[in-house]
Each structure stands twice: as C-alpha cells, then as structure tokens.
Amino acid sequence: MTEVQTSPAAAPAAAGPSEKTGRRSHRREAAAGWLFVLPFAVLLVAFLLLPMAYAFKISLYRSTLIEGEVFAFFDNYKQAIDDPLVREGVVRVLIFGLIQTPVMIGVALLAALLIDAATSRFSRFFRLAAFVPYAVPVVIGTLMWGFLYSDSLGPFSGLGIDFVSSDTVLASLGNITTWQWAGYNMIVLYAALQGLPRETYESAKIDGAGEVQIALRIKTPMISSALVLATLFTIMGTLQFFTEPLILQPLNPGAITQHYTPNVYAYNQAFSFQQYNYSAAISFLLGAVVFIGSYIFLFATRKRSALQ
C-alpha cells in the first residue's frame, strides 16, 4: 500500500539529473531519522529490552532456598505449563476477556455515538463526565469501589448481595474495569467519529436513512479501525489483569486467590515466595499468550482494520 502511494512521487526523483546526490541526501535523511529515533531507542533498550533479556535469563535458572541457583534450562516453563494454578488463571482471564471486551467496547461505542449525534451543552458535560474515571488512578478507583461494595458501608448494603463472593467477584471486577476504561475508549471512538466527513450523513439522510441507521450502517463501519484498536487494547488489558484483583484481594482472599490471574500469581511468586525465576517464566508465558491472542485478533479482523 505504501509503495503504491509513494511511487509516483519517487519516479520523477529517480529520473532527475543526479542519482548520486539523491542517494547522499537519502543517506543524510537516514542519519537524521536515526537521530530522531535515538531517544526512543535508548529508552526502549534500557527500560524494556534489557530488563526483558535479564528476566529471560533468570527464567532459565532455578533458585531454591537450600541449594541456591542452578541452571535449569526450560524447567520453569515446563512447570508453569503443568501448573494447574497458572492454567486456572489463564482460563479465568480468557473468560473475563470474552465477556469484558464486548461489554466495554459496546458501552464505549454507544456513548460515543450518542455524544456524536447530540450537540447540546449536555453532550459536552457527558463527554467529560464519562472520561473522569479514566483520570482517577486505578488504585484509588479500585479502593473506592471496595468501599462501595462494602457490606456495612456501601450504598448497596441493603440489597443483601455479596459483591466479593467467589460467584460474583469477577463481575464486580469487570464493573470496575468498565467504569475505569469505558470513558477512555469512548474518547478514542469519538475522536474517530469526529474525523468522518459529514457529507456522508447528508447523503444518507437524503436517501432516507434515520439517525439509528446512520449510526449503525454508516458511522460504525467507518470507524472500524478505531474499534479494532480499542478492542485490541482491551484484550491486552484483560489478559494482563492485575491491579484491581490485587487491591480487592484483602476483602475476600478466598474468592480472589493468590493465583487469581496469571499476573497476580507471578507477582506473588516473586514478592511473597521469592520465586523470582519461576515468576519470570510465568511472565514470559503470559507475554506469549498476550502476543498470540493479539495476533489472532488482528488476523481475524485484518479486512476491517486496515492494519495489515
């Protein structure tokens, strides 16, 4: 795609008087490009690639309380794949993602379409109000919901629902996540909607389409790439589910176990049980799951997303 766009411009340049100058300026451009990329590259290497390499290295060792550190090759990975607690966590976040992602994107899309259609002062207020939860730090937001779910303090305490029992807690956590992130996704989708040419709607109206039809048949398909992006972020977020369960854990450790999600499990392995090596192996496996999950999604939606 990119080639097709640039070739008409490139053709005259190639046919220009001096091929040499062209190449030299190209090289200079490349050097300048590297210079621009440098700060990012340095940070990427220092804070992502090097730590990852280090984590990968320690994931290949095994350290025990008595025998110390020994090279174990892929033993930790084998153990993690066989570990029923890891599997339980992975299955849980997959289920969570399957339910959470459509709910989250649905809510965000609905809100975005509504504020895009309405142009009153109320829509501006609503846009801000829906976005505010995203501005609240996750830890604070989760603590706040912890109080709201409280049996003795919360506004729902009269209902007799235990929001943190093992049957309900996943839904309660999903509610917190939706509250926190739907506004953010809404803004992403709303921005995409704002970028659409208004004439399309007019033509649709002339053809007799109602507001609902315009929203569903015109607007939604036209922002499909933004939808794919928001969905992708949501999938990655749900697979790496961590902060909310960790913060709510003290409310009912029997329901939110120490292996509730793979990330929580990896955290506890490292920082409660000093199993840094095993924790690194779990983290890498989870990274692989996230990567594969994201890839499957991108592959499945490649026609709509224009992200090829």
Add this chain to the structure above:
Amino acid sequence: MNIGNFSARRVSRRSVVAAVAATALALTGCSSGGDDDKPAEKPTGTVTVKVWAWYPEFKAVVDQFNATHTDVKIEWTNAGTGQDQYTKLQTALKAGKGAPDVVMLELQEIPTFALTKHLVDLGKYGANDVKGDYAGWAWSQVSSGEQVYAIPVDAGPMAMMYRDDIFKKYNLTVPTTWDEYKAQAEKLKAASGGKSFMTDFGANDGGFMTGLFWQAGAKPYTYDIANPSSIGVNVNSAEAKKVFEYWEGMVNNGLADTTAFHTTDFYNGLGSEKYATYLAAGWGPGYIQANAGGAAGKWKVAPLPQWTAGANAQGDWGGSSFAVTDQAKYPDIAAKVAIEIFGAKNTEAWKIGIDKAFLFPTVTPVLESDAFTGKTYDFFGGQKVNEVFVPAYSAIGELDWSPFNSYNFNQLTTNLGQAIEKKTSWTASLDAAQENIKTYATQQGFKVQ
C-alpha cells in the same frame, strides 16, 4: 481495605529515591565489599541508623531515643505493614542495597530471613547478655543456641475480648471452655434473632489460625535454623484439625461470621453490635481502638476459652522483634539500637509503647511492673486487662516456624478461604495445605520428615 497501603506506597517511592541516592553514593565512594566478620571501622561523629518499623506511635519512641543519644541517630521509615514491608525487604536484601540497618520482623518471619543469611548474629554483639530479660518461649523464637537473630519487642498472647453490653443485654455468661463458648453463641444467635454473631473468624490471617492451633498444642513445624536444610511438616495434625472442626461447626451453624480480618466491614462489625467477642492478641486493642472506636468502654477481656476445663493452655498471635541486616555498616551500633529501643531499661519508650501504642512488652521487668499489670484501660471500661494477658503470655509454649512462612500462611489462608467459599471441609483444607507445603519444601531442597 487496608488504607495503610496508601502511605506505604508513598513511602515506597520515597525509599526508591533514597535507594537511588544510596546507589549514587556507593558508586562515588569506594565499595569495601567486606564481610561483617571484618572488624568494623570506627565511626566518627553521629552514626545514623536506618530503621524500618510500623509500630503505632513509633515516631515518639524514635524522637525520645534521638533526644537521649548523641552518638547514634535513628532514621525511621514506615515501609509498610507486614507483607508490604517484607516484600521490600526481600528485594533490597537480594539486591544487596537499599535495606535498612535495623528492621522490624514479626516473630514468625525470623527463620525466613535468617535462612537468607542476611541477618547479623546479634550474639556476637552482646545480645545474650539480655537473654534473662525475656520469657523462655519468646527468646526461643529469635535464637538458636548462642546465635541470636533478633531482639523480641512485643508479643501477642491471645485472650477473648467481649462486649460487656451485649453480654448483659442477652444475659450471656463469660465462657471458660470452648464448649461453653459455643453454648453462649447459640444463646446469642437465638436471642438476637441472628443479628449478632459470637465472633468473626477471618480466614485471611495465618497468624490468628496458628495462635489457635498453638493453644490446642499443635506443632505445625519442627525446624532449627542451626540445621537449616531439614524440616518436619505437620500442618494437618490432630490438634489443628480439632480446632478447624470446631470452627467449621461454628461457621456452618451461623454462630461465627467469616468476614476477612482487618477490613472495613470487620472493624464496623466490632464497632456495632455485630460481634459479641473478638479473639484478640495482646496488640489487638490498639488497632481496634484506632479503627472501631465506636464501642470504646464497652469491651472487657477474659482468658481464652480452654479445650479442657481448668487448663491454662495459651497461644500467641503475632508479636515482633528487631533484627539487624547485613547491610548495616556498623553492625555493633545497629545491634545496640536493636537491643536498646525497646530494652528493659528504656522505660520511657515503653511508656509510649504501652500507653499509646498498646504494645504488649516481652521484656519481663516491664511486663511484671505494677505500672503495666495494674494499668487500667478506658477502652475496657477501666478494667486491668493485663491481669489477663500477662498470665496468658507466661503460659505460652514453644513453637517452631518454617523458613518459608509466607508460603505457609498463604497455604493456610488460601485453602481455608476456598473451603469457606465452596462450603467444603475445613479439615480437608489442612490436608491440602500439608501436601502442598511438603511438595514446596521438597522442591526447595529441604529434607522433609
């Protein structure tokens, strides 16, 4: 919900900055790389000793210490409560920098940290001279022979706190055995129409469970840090199962609640009329007073109910000590700080510790002083509660902790928590914990007996 986490997190960022600064210093200065066996250099001027602790009212104790010492200055950080602090400590010890000189450790954590060989043997710095100031069981928690890993500070002898007003309202008598306790619980349930529970059995505190096992005579582990690679695991002993069977019955009959400890709902329950008793440790009142002051003056304390009528079996829940890490530049001075902060001679510190922080002292001269045993507490309607706690403390037997206590507590709480959630057998949860712990210990290279 642990609001304390907020401040802990804030402190943690500060300590990260401190760690970075310390690293910078270490890079500019020349690293000695020496062991603690090498004779310490003689310090010049005032030595700053970094201390991590989360005692309530500890700032006043530090100020008092600094005001009375010119050669040593304590720099205190609250690095979080319990596991929060241990997480940071483990990381700092493993990293080789960023750890404090003196650190508060709960008694059950000492073997865990002693095994890492990052604790300084205080026996080399005169700790054995103060051995006589402590009860035998307390000293055995912090030492192995002549090796001393920490200096005990406070303990958590257990007793039954009860709401005098609720007992009077429903005409309950103070139980002395667990059978009587259950009978009173049934009476309370019927009389209050199920509004009040006899107590709350939080499944999220391994120390609480172990305290009750301790009273019943269970010995979950056989372990001596002098022989570090060998351990006996007996988590699902008959004594422990007896305790769990009893409480499973209490919970299933609606006599005891299972709200997690240290949560808002739990404290609200103590402040309202939801719970008639609280099986508390010696330090418990301090935390309750801060979080559930509503019922101040209505509480009283009675000895823990017994399994055998007339017996005097007791257990401990929590309690703490000061250890010195191998990152202390002057281990002798750090040891002196650890010994002296809450030492027998430091009556000023204990005044703060007892009057304001509700610490239960382990030093016998303080413990047996009239000032302590005869002290009346407004929170307990003027009762001299230490007349209950002190004899309980003296009757506690010895108990070994495992060198992987986080895992131990996690297994106890996770398995019980799930048993409660899924309404499965409590004793089976102990069997599951036993199996997992044995597997874990074997994986870790221990010879498991």
